[in-house]
Amino acid sequence: MQKKVMFADFANTDLVEFKYNIDPWEPLNSSIELTTHDRAGGFRKFKFMNVSNLTIEEGFDGYLGGMAIVDISCRQWSHAQIEVQNFESGPGIRFLAMSLESSTAEEFDT
Numbered sequence: 001m002q003k004k005v006m007f008a009d010f011a012n013t014d015l016v017e018f019k020y021n022i023d024p025w026e027p028l029n030s031s032i033e034l035t036t037h038d039r040a041g042g043f044r045k046f047k048f049m050n051v052s053n054l055t056i057e058e059g060f061d062g063y064l065g066g067m068a069i070v071d072i073s074c075r076q077w078s079h080a081q082i083e084v085q086n087f088e089s090g091p092g093i094r095f096l097a098m099s100l101e102s103s104t105a106e107e108f109d110t
Contacts, residue, residue: 006082006100008068012039015062015093020054028052028079032095036064042104050098052079057091066092069100 017035032054034046046069066088073081082100086092 003074003083004071006069006071007102010036010064010067013037013064014039015064016043020051028098032097045103047101048082048084048095048097048099049101050079052096054093054095056093057086059091060093061091063090064092066090072096 013036015034016037017033019031019033021031021033023029028050030051032048032051034048036044036046038044066086068085068087070083070085071081072083080096080098082097084093084095084097086094
């Protein structure tokens, strides 16, 4: 199985908005929206659909330096094609998702 890193350029990047939309009747319809801000002044939004297995580690302060978005479709799971991982030793966030949309500051109001 070979996993492909989709996005890992989170050095010097902070999480400035986190929205977890939960569908109580169908958990796999849940979504997470992350808005990030890098120290060069750029903003980026990520929207993950069909989210599961969310973990926010104790002590997570919003720094995303160790976060990576990985294509795990090679696992052939019916419920997840994307894994958000934290490869640093510090606290982070982790979850699985079926799909991802991303946009830059030019595409949304900050």
